[in-house]
Amino acid sequence: MSASSGALRSSLNIGARRSQRLAQAMQRWPVSVRVAAGVLGVLVVVALLANVIVPLDDTAVDLDRVLDGPSAAHLMGTDEVGRDLFARVLHGFRISLTIAVLAALAAVTVGTLVGVLAGTMGGKVDALVMRVTDVFASQNHFLFGILLLVLFRPALGGAGAVMLAVGLTHWPSLARIVRGELMSLRERPFVSAAIGGGASRWRLARRHYLPHLMPAVGLAFVLTVPHAVFHESAYSFLGLGLPAHEASLGNILADGQRSLLAGGWWIALFPGLAILTAAMTIGTLAEYWREHLHPRWRSELEL
C-alpha cells in the first residue's frame, strides 16, 4: 500500500474506528438532534441515578407539608399526602421508562417473529398468520390492553401486566412491515445471486435478510418506547397499572388530577412535562435516524 493511497483512504474515511466515525457523524447532527440527544441523555442518567440524586424517600409521608408548592426544600412541591414530588417524578420516570423499554422489546420481538413466520413460509401459513394479525390490529388496542391487564394483573403484578398488555397489542404493524420487507427481498436479484452462489437458507437469513430488516425493527422499537410510556401512564392513571403507592408517571398524574381542584397545579404539571420531554426527544432522534438508515441515502445526505 503506497503512501498516497493511504492518504486517499484516510480522506475517504475508510477503516476509521467506530468511535471516530460516531464522533464525525455527531458533528453533522442538526441542532435539534443534538439538543434531543443531550436532554434524553440527561433524563436517562438522572433516572438511573434517581436514588443518589434525591436522597429523599419518595414514599415518605409528611402530613405537615401536604400540597406545598415548589420551594427550595421541595423543588417540585409536595403531593396530597406530603410526599416530595421531585423524588416521586424521578422514581416514576425510571419505573415508567423501564417498563416502556421492556414492553417495546416484547412488542418488537412478537412482531418480528410473526412477520418472519409469515414472510418466509408464505402460502397458507402466511394467509392464516396475517388474518390473525388483522384480528389483533382491528381491535382498539387500548381496550384490548385493559382486558389483558384485568386477566394477567393478579398473576404478573402491575408492572408485568402492563408490559404484557403493551407487548401483545403493539406488534401487528411491525409484523406487516417485516412480512412485506421479506416478500420484496425474496424477489431481489442479489438474493437469487446469493442462492446461485451456494448460500444456505441460514446464511441467506443472517447475511441478507437480517441487515435489511434491522432498520425497520430498530426504528419500530424506538418509536414504540414513547408510545409505551403513554400506555403505562394511561393504565396507571386508570388505576389498572402499578399499585397507587408506587411512583410511576401515570400514578402521579392520577394524584395530580385529584389535587388540581384543590389548587395543586404542580402535581400534574411535572410528570406531564417528563412524559412530553421523553416522547419528544425520542421522537426527534428516531426521525433523524430514519432519514439516515440506508447507506445510499446516508451518502446522498452527506454530500
Place this chain on the structure above:
Amino acid sequence: MTSLLEVEDLSVGFRTRRGVVHALSHASVTIRPGELLLVVGESGSGKTVLAHTLLALLPRNVDVSGSVRLGGQELLDLPPAELRRVRGRRMALIPQSPASSLNPVRKLGGQLLEAARARGLREKQARTRLRELLAELGLDLEFIGGRYVHQLSGGMQQRVVNAMALVGEPDIVIADEPTSGLDADLVDATAAQLREISARGASLLVITHDLRLAERLAGRLALLYASRIVEVGPTMSFFAGPAHPYGRELLRALPEREGKSIPGLAPELTALPGHCAFADRCPDRFDRCGESIPDLYPAPDGVLARCFVHAER
C-alpha cells in the same frame, strides 16, 4: 473429447393463470471443458430460463423435464444440500445487472468474503484469493471492501461480481446478459474479461442478446427462437452466414448491416404453433413449414439448423 455439461432434451414450462408458458422446449446443448458457448436470442426466447434452470434458481410453479449433467452427475432433482456444493464451486453465475445483484446495505468486503466462504474457503485463504483475484481485475480489496455497491462505477461493480463468480474456481461460469445496459467501452471491457475467464481454463456459458458481444467472443453459438434452439455451431460460421433463416434475418436487422427489422412478432409462448415457429415471418417459407416442427438438420460447416431447407439436402 468428453463433455463437461450436457443438457439433453430440456423443457421448462411455467404454470400460470393464462396457461403453461413454454419457456424452453426440448433443448440439447453440450459444453466441453474450456469451451465458450454463447446462447443468443431475443428477449423472451428462453435464454435466462436456461441459465436459471442449470443452477436450479427457478420458482416453484415450474415443470422441468429432460436432463442436465455436469461431469456426468445429474443436476435436476439434486437435494438442496448437494445443490449448494455445485452452485458457486463447480458452476458459478455472473448475474445480470451487478448493481442489483449485490446487497445494497452491506459493505462489499463482507459480501466478497462471504461468497468465498460459501464456496468452502477458510477466512485467511479467502482473503488471499480475493486479494489476488481483484488485483488481476485491477481492483484493490481494501479499497473495494470498505464501500457499498452504489459507491462504485458500473465497470467496478461488474468486476466485483466477476471476482465473486471466480473465487470458487468453478469448472463452468455462466454469464447472464453481461452487457445489458453497458455502453460501448464497458462492452469491450466485459468482452476482454470474459475472454480472460475463458483463458483461465473455465468453460463459459454466455447468455446474451448482444450480437456484437457474441462476435467478439467467438467460440460456439446456440441461437434460440420461441423457446427452441434453431441453430447451433461455430460462432464464426454464424456471422459468416447463418444456416437458419431467422439467424439470417436477425443479422440483416443489425444497424451496421441493413438495419431491416423482421416483420411480425414471435409467437406467444403460451400458444406455440405445431409447425416451425418462424414460418409466419419467414421469407423462404414453403408448404412443409406450416405442417410440422423441423428437427435440427446438419448444415454446412458443422452447423445444425432447425429448418426444412437443410432436410432437403
